[in-house]
Amino acid sequence: MLAVRAGDLDCLGELFERHHRRLYAFCAHLTGQPAAAEDIVQNVFHRILKYRHTYRDDGRFTTWMYHLARTCAADFFNKQSAAPTPVDPADLHGHASADPAPDAHASQSDDLALLRAALHRLSREHREILILSRLQNLEHREAARILDCSVGAAKVRAHRALKALRETYFALRQNPQPL
Amino acid sequence: MNCQRIQDELLLEALHDGALPPGAADAVRAHLLTCDACRAQLASLEALAAQLDRIPVPPAPTDRMRAGFQAMLDAEKRALSAASASPRPASGLDRFFARFFPRRPAYQFAASLSLLALGLFVGARYLAPETKRPVIAQTENTLANAASAAELAELREQVNNMGRLVTYSLLQQKSTSERLQSVLATLQLKTPDRRLLTDLVGTLALDPSVNVRLSAVEALAPHTGEDLVRAGLIAALPRETAPLVQVAMIELLAAARDTEAAPIFARLMLDERADPSVRETARRALAILNTPNPSTAALPRRPAITKTMI
Ligand SMILES: [Zn+2]
Numbered sequence: 143m144l145a146v147r148a149g150d151l152d153c154l155g156e157l158f159e160r161h162h163r164r165l166y167a168f169c170a171h172l173t174g175q176p177a178a179a180e181d182i183v184q185n186v187f188h189r190i191l192k193y194r195h196t197y198r199d200d201g202r203f204t205t206w207m208y209h210l211a212r213t214c215a216a217d218f219f220n221k222q223s224a225a226p227t228p229v230d231p232a233d234l235h236g237h238a239s240a241d242p243a244p245d246a247h248a249s250q251s252d253d254l255a256l257l258r259a260a261l262h263r264l265s266r267e268h269r270e271i272l273i274l275s276r277l278q279n280l281e282h283r284e285a286a287r288i289l290d291c292s293v294g295a296a297k298v299r300a301h302r303a304l305k306a307l308r309e310t311y312f313a314l315r316q317n318p319q320p321l
Numbered sequence: 322m323n324c325q326r327i328q329d330e331l332l333l334e335a336l337h338d339g340a341l342p343p344g345a346a347d348a349v350r351a352h353l354l355t356c357d358a359c360r361a362q363l364a365s366l367e368a369l370a371a372q373l374d375r376i377p378v379p380p381a382p383t384d385r386m387r388a389g390f391q392a393m394l395d396a397e398k399r400a401l402s403a404a405s406a407s408p409r410p411a412s413g414l415d416r417f418f419a420r421f422f423p424r425r426p427a428y429q430f431a432a433s434l435s436l437l438a439l440g441l442f443v444g445a446r447y448l449a450p451e452t453k454r455p456v457i458a459q460t461e462n463t464l465a466n467a468a469s470a471a472e473l474a475e476l477r478e479q480v481n482n483m484g485r486l487v488t489y490s491l492l493q494q495k496s497t498s499e500r501l502q503s504v505l506a507t508l509q510l511k512t513p514d515r516r517l518l519t520d521l522v523g524t525l526a527l528d529p530s531v532n533v534r535l536s537a538v539e540a541l542a543p544h545t546g547e548d549l550v551r552a553g554l555i556a557a558l559p560r561e562t563a564p565l566v567q568v569a570m571i572e573l574l575a576a577a578r579d580t581e582a583a584p585i586f587a588r589l590m591l592d593e594r595a596d597p598s599v600r601e602t603a604r605r606a607l608a609i610l611n612t613p614n615p616s617t618a619a620l621p622r623r624p625a626i627t628k629t630m631i
Binding site for chain 2: 149170
């Protein structure tokens with residue numbers, strides 16, 4: 143990233159190759175909408191390019207990238223709450239239905255669908271920490287940097303989120319509602 | 322240790338996470354030995370966490386994102402090299418695109434991509450040495466040097482790549498009928514915003530379907546009062562190949578009495594490879610632009626464009 147800041151834009155291509163899948167996964171889990179996730183990733187790299195001069199090497203590139211993604215996602219959520227568009231369940235569960243042998247794993251994929259639905263009922267804060275710490279396997283230290291909080295706070299948030307997820311999941315299983 | 326404290330302090334979650342100091346972990350484990358409820362809760366937590374790990378990673382639309390990213394990067398590089406080169410007067414087209422390019426959010430990236438490509442296409446056409454057009458007369462002096470020849474070659478290369486890329490992304494996104502629907506949807510809007518108009522101009526310039534482009538002309542028709550729309554029509558007209566669409570565009574520009582279109586009309590009128598109906602329309606349009614009073618020279622309206630004629 144220092145090379146990019148110094149004007150070597152080709153290095154940004156490398157950064158894109160290295161990080162875009164993970165960033166997309168984060169955004170797709172967070173928004174539940176693949177198209178929005180794609181837009182956010184484009185937006186993040188647009189901002190990286192635009193604001194490359196402001197990058198400071200005391201931070202880590204991935205942290206900065208996640209910061210930008212959270213800002214862009216917040217923009218997305220603001221726009222969405224201003225003009226709500228229903229989430230297409232096919233969007234949410236599209237990649238699960240592509241799993242092979244649906245019969246053999248029917249109940250398992252049902253559980254996964256339920257889990258996803260539960261994930262999307264959580265507050266954004268809880269969903270975010272679960273995605274970072276569980277789905278993206280980041281350490282609490284790294285998650286804390288991304289979320290701009292102390293390691294202790296990130297841990298507590300992760301534990302609260304896990305508890306909330308468990309409660310939501312079992313509530314949904316007891317009383318299934320249209321997704 | 323009791324159930325309430327375990328609940329309040331999230332001790333099961335912390336234990337599962339390996340976040341408890343050894344003493345506290347032992348105390349919770351001791352409680353678990355005696356408490357079925359807490360044990361069951363920990364078990365369900367662990368099952369859920371295991372399931373969480375099985376949520377598949379959504380496959381990223383890598384090709385499309387990479388194409389968008391690359392286009393963005395190329396645009397930035399171009400801007401950089403343009404800024405470091407000696408300053409040259411901005412052409413009308415540069416000004417046209419500059420008006421909305423820098424402010425376009427990446428959310429509308431497909432649209433800006435289209436416009437970027439449009440800009441490059443049109444730019445390459447206008448700047449191509451074999452076709453000297455009056456529009457760029459003021460920039461010709463600065464272009465007539467070796468450095469700009471290299472720049473032109475690079476520009477053409479980019480245009481070629483960009484054309485494929487945009488067509489690809491357009492085709493990837495939607496079927497023709499879906500694209501048509503999205504254009505037709507804008508017909509309902511009394512006051513489409515700038516973004517929509519920009520998208521329509523991009524569609525007009527780059528959509529591979531004649532039907533879609535024709536509908537885009539129709540959708541733009543009520544908005545020729547907007548500079549953006551007229552400039553977009555003028556930019557897109559030289560690369561239009563379908564006579565039907567060419568005629569519709571010429572008529573629209575003539576009705577808007579945009580004198581900036583005169584050089585293109587003149588060229589089309591004289592172009593022997595152009596369709597006779599296009600040449601005739603261009604001739605009449607030029608006559609209209611040269612007529613002082615707008616009210617006496619209204620171009621006879623063609624019957625409404627039908628969307629099923631192709
Ligand atoms: Zn207990």
